[in-house]
Amino acid sequence: MSSPLSFTISCMKKYPRILMIIAVLLLIGLFIFPMWRITLLAPQYPNGVTMYIYINKIGGDSPSTLQNINILNHYIGMKYIEPESIPELKYFPYIIYSVMGLGILAAVINKGKFYMAWGILMVILAALGIYDFYLWEYDYGHNLSDTAPIKIPNASFQPPLFGVKQIINFTAISYPHTSGIMAGIAIVLSFVAWKLKIRNEKYAEQVSSDSDAYSGVLMRSKA
Amino acid sequence: MKNLSSNFKNVLLVIAGLLLAASCNTPGNAYKSGALAGDVASQVYVPPGEYDEFYAFMSGGFSGQISVHGLPSGRLLRIIPVFSVDAEKGYGFNEETKAMLNTSHGFIPWDDAHHPELSQTNGVTDGRWIFINGNNTPRVARVDLSTFETAEIIEIPNSGGNHSSPFTTENTEYVVAGTRFGVPYPQQDVAIDSYAENFKGMLTYISVSEEGDMDVAFQILLPAFDYDLAHSGKGKSHGWTFFTTYNTEEKATLLEVTASQNDKDYIAAVNWKKAEEYLAQGKFREVAANYADNEYDESTQMATSTMKNSVKILTPEDCPGLVYFLPTPKSPHGVDVDPTGEYIVGNGKLSADLTVHSFTKMLAAIENESFEKVVAGVPVLQFEEVVAGVVPEAGLGPLHTEFDANGNAYTSFFITSEVVKWKVGSWEVLDRAPSYYSIGHLMIPGGDSKEPQGKYLVALNKITKDRYLPTGPELCHSAQLYDISGDKMKLLLDFPTMGEPHYAQGISADRIQSKSKKFYPLEENKHPYATLGEKDARVERAGNNVHVYMTTIRSHFAPDNIEGIKVGDKVYFHVTNLEQDWDVPHGFAMMGANNAELLIMPGQTETLLWEPKTVGVFPFYCTDFCSALHQEMQGYVRVSPRNSDIAMTWKLGEDDPVQ
Known part of the structure; x- marks a missing residue:
């Protein structure tokens, strides 16, 4: 009876590190899948025009999507969306590399507070990233050319950060996409790793002080 | 025998039939009110935004084109320019497509297109291409069904009227081209009276490669009968093609009488697999010829006409x-092979009966050498040895037969103006439905293939009269849609068609829809005069030739102001549409151009030649409403005197060009 129990305990000891490694691996998704998706719907665009934002590029549901969005935007004098002129797309990947490195480091050190620190760092970076995204949206939506062929007073052309918004004839829908959600899960996992690690550290103390506490551990972990 | 009835009797029948047809013309007759009883509207109603179940490809007849309709709604979806210039699309007017209409007689802007034929795989329509014949100056065209554009037109040498064409073999190994009019072979200056002696009839097999490339594989030299229609065998009769003939009398004048004398004409059964063996054995003569093969290259967007100079002839x-x-x-018109490949229906157009031959019996008759006689080296099989059955007195003037998937055949009767449904094998007449008026061809989607998709039947009528609001002396032709899913045919809809549809083809939408191209990727544009970005837009002079490398994108041309053109210049506008979205063509029209507009699909380049004759400043503009700023999509060309020293300049916008 003590053998499966000790196995469980040893697995539980490994959990935080495994979770942290999974969290780091999830960030690879940022280089494969889009983190955000903005879809524009209008009667003439029955399938919508969908733009995908990656950590290092902006794409669409076809190679020509950006051109088509820019053609639409030029009527109201919006700046062309040109991935080459968005510096964040160039340096964000390095930030992610660094964060991944720190995550691995945290897994090697395997201390609760390092997991916590990594999670907090990720939250701060995500918040900054979303704020940066908002600033770009604000810039595109407000910095309109004086020579725009179509001028609509008081109209808001800024796309929504999160959710659905009507922009003249278009319904704009903006939500996180695959790798954005993966990064979110990574954050959650890092905090879970932190919590478990703290418990494990406490159990370790208890086990060393009270070798007869196994049943108590099990009850607590179930609760 | 009934089918041997005298000519006199036939003439009487014809007169009776014409009277019958004429009587149909009085409005409010019993047929008319009875046919549409009950609610049939819902059966042809395709709600807004929904799609038709079938594509129908109708030949344009004397329009030279193909029209594409949806079924069951009958809605017109597109006109595909094939043998005739089309100013709307610039086809035959722009520099890229002029070569498509080249022939050994030079540029021909028109033809008479009769029989569309879908490509097949294993005897089933596959939606890759549709072929169609040009009857007047013998040609066969291939239309690509991913773009709905004509991809190739090949001229048929030694032919006088390409009517029995372009019916396909089971795997589109070949499409055929039999001459309707005998012509001197070789073509020469002889007395027309010497028809029987000097004239010949040629059957042509055009090979079709996996990529669709057509080539005249071989020709078969036969007597100068009129080879009227054809269908290739399928299943057990795969490897054979059947051609109807009339004018086996070999006459050249007053054919309506002289070519209607023989009680029986022939169906020519050609064993093309045997022909391949003879070709391999070298039993052909390589004969000098002169014919054009025009191909459109989708990557360069340029048609090239190649003159070919020999053919292989088998005798x-x-x-x-x-x-x-x-x-x-009696001068059979259509020849139609049932889905099993066993029965070959001869539609004796001056007869009341339908004669059906058996492929199995034909092979046995050949095996037993049951020959009646030999004509020009061709054994004539004994009628009784090959006939499988007769559909007796089904109507008058049978022209064409199509099949459903349940062993039924449907034959059009021109004179009695009706469709008759009969059972293959038992030859009993099951139902008849009037057509308004005087049906020619009829079409069931897949109805000449191994797998008919027999839900609807389309009657392609020759006479319209009072079916629609009058439009002066000339009326559009009328098609009619019948529901054939039940025991009784039910007339659902009349709809007008373009030109004169002869034959048509139908195919379930899913075999084409998903393959339909939306636009041409710019990176695949290999046009020699393409301009792939606005920064490359420019004007270049080479002597009197001026090449304008122009682009279009919503909503401007680049450049849109051009100066330095002189009277007497030949100005080539090479316009590249930089759009990369579905359904965003731009048009280009130049004031005073002696040709047509350009209509440029996204990602394509087209060229318009303009030869300014007077000095001045002339506008050009976009003709296809492209955007909210379409009206602003315009520009100017300044034309100076021939001896002027105005510099060649071009621009877009007052400061830096818009991106």
Whole structure:
């Protein structure tokens, strides 16, 4: 009876590190899948025009999507969306590399507070990233050319950060996409790793002080 | 025998039939009110935004084009320019497509297109291409069904009227081209009276490669009968093609009488697999010829016309077993092979009966050498030995037969103006439905393939009269849609068609829809005069030739102001549409251009030649409403005197060009 129990305990000891490694691996998704998706719907665009934002590029549901969005935007004098002129797309990947490195480091050190620190760092970076995204949206939506062929007073052309918004004839829908959600899960996992690690550290103390506490551990972990 | 009835009797029948047809013209007759009883509207109603179940490809007849309709709604979806110039699309007017209409007689802007034929795989329509014949200056065209554009037109040498064409073999190994009019072979200056002696009839097999490339593979030299229609065998009869003939009398004047004398003409059965063996054995003559093969290259967007100079000719005398004649009553028109490949229906157009031959019996008759006689080296099989059955007195003037998937056949009767449904094998007439008026061809989607998709039947009528609001002396032709899913045919809809549809083809939408191209990727544009970005837009002079490298994108041309053109210049506008979205063509029209507009699909380049004759400043503009700023999509060309020293300049916008 003590053998499966000790196995469980040893697995539980490994959990935080495994979770942290999974969290780091999830960030690879940022280089494969889009983190955000903005879809524009209008009667003439029955399938919508969908733009995908990656950590290092902006794409669409076809190679020509950006051109088509820019053609639409030029009527109201919006700046062309040109991935080459968005510096964040160039340096964000390095930030992610660094964060991944720190995550691995945290897994090697395997201390609760390092997991916590990594999670907090990720939250701060995500918040900054979303704020940066908002600033770009604000810039595109407000910095309109004086020579725009179509001028609509008081109209808001800024796309929504999160959710659905009507922009003249278009319904704009903006939500996180695959790798954005993966990064979110990574954050959650890092905090879970932190919590478990703290418990494990406490159990370790208890086990060393009270070798007869196994049943108590099990009850607590179930609760 | 009934099918041997005298000519006198036939003439009487024809007169009776015409009277019958004429009587149909009085409005409010019993047919008319009875046919549409009950609610049929819902059966042809395709709600807004929903799609039709079938594509129908109708030949344009004397329009030279193909029109594409949806079924069951009958809605017109597109006109595909094939043999005739089309100012709307610039086809035959722009520099890229002029070569498509080249022939050994030079540029021909028109033809008479009769029989569309879908490509097949294993006897089933596959939605890759549709072929169609040009009857007047013998040609066969291939249309690509991913773009709905004509991809190739090949001229048929030694032919006088390409009517029995372009019916396909089971795997589109070949499409055929039999001459309707005998012509001197070789073409020469002879007395027309010497028809029987000097004229010949040529059957042509055009090979089709996996990529669709057509080539005249071989020709078969036969007597100067009129080879009227054809269908290739399928299943057990795969490897054979059947051609109807009339004018086996070999006359050249007053054919309506002189070519209607023989009680029986022939169906020519051609064993093309045998022909391949003879070709491999070298039993052909390579004969000088002169014919054009025009191909459109989708990557360069340029048609190239290549003159070819020889053909391989097989003659029955040298190639025993290549061709047999099956006697068939009264100038048979259509020849139609049932889905099993066993039955070959001869629609004897001056007869009241339908004659059906058996492929199995034909093979046995050949095996037993049951020959009645030999004509020009071709054995004539004994009628009784090949006929499987007769559909007796089904109507008058049978022209064409199509099949459903349940062993039924549907035959059009021109004179009695009706469709008759009969059972293959038992030959009993099951139902008849009037057509308004005087049906020619009829079409069931897949109805000439191994797998008919027999839900609807389309009647392609020759006479319209009072069916629609009058439009002066000339009326559009009328098609009619019947529901054939039940025991009784039910008339659902009349709809007008373009030109004169002869034959048509139908195919379930899913075999084409998903393959339909939305636009041409710019990176695949290999046009020699393409301009792939606005920064490359420019004007270049080479002597009197000026090349304008122009782009279009919503909503401007680049450049849109051009100066330095002189009277007497030949100005080539090479316009590239930089759009990369579905359904965003731009048009280009130049004031005073002696041709047509350009209509440029996204990612394509097209060229318009303009030869300014007077000084001045002339506008050009976009003709296809492209955007909210379409009206602003315009520009100017300044034309100076021939001796002027105005510099060649071009621009877009007052400061830096818009991106």
